Amino acid sequence: MILVEHLTHIYAPGTPLALTSLEDVSLHIEEGEFVVLAGATGSGKSTLVQHFNGLLLPTAGRVLVGGRDTRDKKVRRDLWRTVGLLFQNPEQQLFEESVFAEVAFACRNLGLDEKTVAVRACRALEMVGLEPDRYRALSPFALSRGQQQLVALAGLLAYQPPVLVLDEPTSGLDPAAREHIWQLLKKLQQAGHTVVVITHHMEDAARFAGRVVVLHRGKIYRQGTPRQVFSDPGGLRAVGLDVPMPCELMYCLQQKGLPVKSGIITLDEAELELKNLAMG
Amino acid sequence: MQGNITLGFYVPGQSFIHRLDPRTKILACLAMTMAVLFCNHPAGFAALSLVTLLALGLARVTPQLLLGILRPFGIFLVLALLLQLLFTPGRPLMMLGPLQLTREGVHFGFQLLWRLVLLIISGSLLTLTTSPLMITAALEDLLKPFRRVGVPVFELAMMMSIALRFVPTLLEEAQQIIRAQQSRGAAFTRGRLVQRVQGLVTLLVPLFASAFRRADELATAMEIRCYRPGANRTRMHQLRFHCRDYAVLAGTGVLFLIVLVMRWWG
Numbered sequence: 001m002i003l004v005e006h007l008t009h010i011y012a013p014g015t016p017l018a019l020t021s022l023e024d025v026s027l028h029i030e031e032g033e034f035v036v037l038a039g040a041t042g043s044g045k046s047t048l049v050q051h052f053n054g055l056l057l058p059t060a061g062r063v064l065v066g067g068r069d070t071r072d073k074k075v076r077r078d079l080w081r082t083v084g085l086l087f088q089n090p091e092q093q094l095f096e097e098s099v100f101a102e103v104a105f106a107c108r109n110l111g112l113d114e115k116t117v118a119v120r121a122c123r124a125l126e127m128v129g130l131e132p133d134r135y136r137a138l139s140p141f142a143l144s145r146g147q148q149q150l151v152a153l154a155g156l157l158a159y160q161p162p163v164l165v166l167d168e169p170t171s172g173l174d175p176a177a178r179e180h181i182w183q184l185l186k187k188l189q190q191a192g193h194t195v196v197v198i199t200h201h202m203e204d205a206a207r208f209a210g211r212v213v214v215l216h217r218g219k220i221y222r223q224g225t226p227r228q229v230f231s232d233p234g235g236l237r238a239v240g241l242d243v244p245m246p247c248e249l250m251y252c253l254q255q256k257g258l259p260v261k262s263g264i265i266t267l268d269e270a271e272l273e274l275k276n277l278a279m280g
Numbered sequence: 281m282q283g284n285i286t287l288g289f290y291v292p293g294q295s296f297i298h299r300l301d302p303r304t305k306i307l308a309c310l311a312m313t314m315a316v317l318f319c320n321h322p323a324g325f326a327a328l329s330l331v332t333l334l335a336l337g338l339a340r341v342t343p344q345l346l347l348g349i350l351r352p353f354g355i356f357l358v359l360a361l362l363l364q365l366l367f368t369p370g371r372p373l374m375m376l377g378p379l380q381l382t383r384e385g386v387h388f389g390f391q392l393l394w395r396l397v398l399l400i401i402s403g404s405l406l407t408l409t410t411s412p413l414m415i416t417a418a419l420e421d422l423l424k425p426f427r428r429v430g431v432p433v434f435e436l437a438m439m440m441s442i443a444l445r446f447v448p449t450l451l452e453e454a455q456q457i458i459r460a461q462q463s464r465g466a467a468f469t470r471g472r473l474v475q476r477v478q479g480l481v482t483l484l485v486p487l488f489a490s491a492f493r494r495a496d497e498l499a500t501a502m503e504i505r506c507y508r509p510g511a512n513r514t515r516m517h518q519l520r521f522h523c524r525d526y527a528v529l530a531g532t533g534v535l536f537l538i539v540l541v542m543r544w545w546g
């Protein structure tokens with residue numbers, strides 16, 4: 001679906017402020033995958049995902065979406081219909097006078113009729129856990145940051161792009177809302193969407209991702225299933241990441257010389273393993 | 281459009297110009313500005329251009345960066361040139377349809393163009409090599425005498441520095457917002473006029489909202505730190521003139537005088 005080949009991106013090239021934010025990144029995201037993008041602050045995650053819908057263009061290398069090069073102007077113009085991108089800061093895009101209009105904005109840009117737009121907007125609000133009747137008429141500026149984020153997410157879900165790319169959708173949400181969003185994304189993936197999520201929560205990544213891609217200083221440091229990626233806590237910690245708690249626990253036990261399996265990433269697995277250990 | 285060097289950007293460095301006292305730079309910039317405005321003699325322009333070139337070299341500004349500085353002004357410069365070329369009355373050189381190109385038009389057109397370029401460069405050199413903090417400190421110091429007559433110097437200097445500090449931030453933010461809205465299908469550069477105006481609304485509302493929010497937060501932050509204009513604060517970096525500052529001041533002063541002399545007696 002999204003093919004990234006030897007992508008290098010330099011901000012402000014040719015000036016004293018030039019900064020290489022991505023260096024020779026190659027990545028293939030298949031249709032229907034659930035990919036989590038992780039990496040320390042400033043490792044280039046946001047920069048990378050903005051290449052997926054043609055907002056940023058490669059300084060070198062290329063990005064193909066559905067086989068079409070994002071450098072092609074005509075392709076780029078309509079790329080947002082295929083690849084829906086949720087930005088890191090929702091407050092940077094809210095401008096309508098009501099939550100409803102905000103959520104409907106992208107739908108309207110698709111050229112849908114008002115009735116469909118209304119139905120979809122309300123559905124999307126429900127999906128993210130905001131009751132439409134309570135929120136639709138409020139001003140988006142009167143909401144809390146977390147709620148604004150949910151509104152922005154609803155706006156994305158309402159126009160139903162086949163690929164969903166979300167830049168830290170759960171930062172600043174309470175645990176219940178966070179869980180809800182992850183479950184929702186999983187459901188969307190099962191319904192056929194391709195989902196790419198940036199997050200700093202490794203526990204969630206371990207539970208939901210089909211593949212985890214770790215960026216470090218603009219390069220791909222490691223990628224694979226959560227089990228593969230989290231098998232080496234030391235290396236991950238060196239690039240500024242955590243490993244999920246169960247994983248960490250098993251690793252510590254192993255270090256103490258106890259016979260536990262490695263490659264454990266969920267709480268349930270850890271519980272089972274501890275039981276086995278206690279039984280002897 | 282992504283991440284260009286914009287007006288008012290500060291690029292840290294260790295060049296000769298960077299190390300000058302900020303007051304020197306402000307005064308020299310002022311002298312250059314006046315000189316450029318008063319100058320009307322080819323020899324004067326040559327001298328001013330040479331000095332500007334020397335300053336660019338001393339500040340280690342690459343041709344690429346220079347182009348980056350001038351590019352945003354491109355349209356404005358061309359427009360200024362065209363207006364002068366086509367609408368200055370005088371001895372005709374040739375006809376272009378209903379308009380005529382005059383000798384004076386060409387003269388004044390290119391003179392104006394050159395003036396503007398020199399002004400932009402000397403202004404940019406100041407902000408490029410001086411941190412907003414230093415500019416504020418220098419302004420406060422330079423304007424001190426005016427406090428006697430009731431000019432709110434500290435407030436003015438603080439306002440200046442805040443503005444300088446936030447122009448690049450807001451430009452950066454505007455680009456972010458444009459990208460966010462484009463990825464929701466907003467049209468900025470295509471479509472009918474109505475759509476473009478709508479596109480502008482989707483940019484301006486979040487931009488203003490953010491500017492006000494920033495202003496609010498900044499005000500709170502300043503209050504928390506007990507900021508009071510004019511309170512007698514000491515500085516981490518005391519401003520001090522060195523030999524190089526006197527040399528630069530003397531140089532630009534002399535240049536300014538020469539230009540003045542050429543204008544009235546030349």
Ligand SMILES: Nc1ncnc2c1ncn2[C@@H]1O[C@H](COP(=O)(O)OP(=O)(O)OP(=O)(O)O)[C@@H](O)[C@H]1O
Nearest residue numbers: 011019021039040041042043044045046047048283
């Ligand atoms: N508009 C820009 N202009 C110049 N440099 C930028 C710009 N945006 C990002 N950068 C730089 O590019 C690098 C990568 O930034 P990016 O935003 O992609 O990081 P990130 O992985 O998303 O970090 P975070 O977890 O904080 O969101 C950083 O070093 C940053 O300073």
Ligand SMILES: [Mg+2]
Nearest residue numbers: 045046088167
């Ligand atoms: Mg980011």
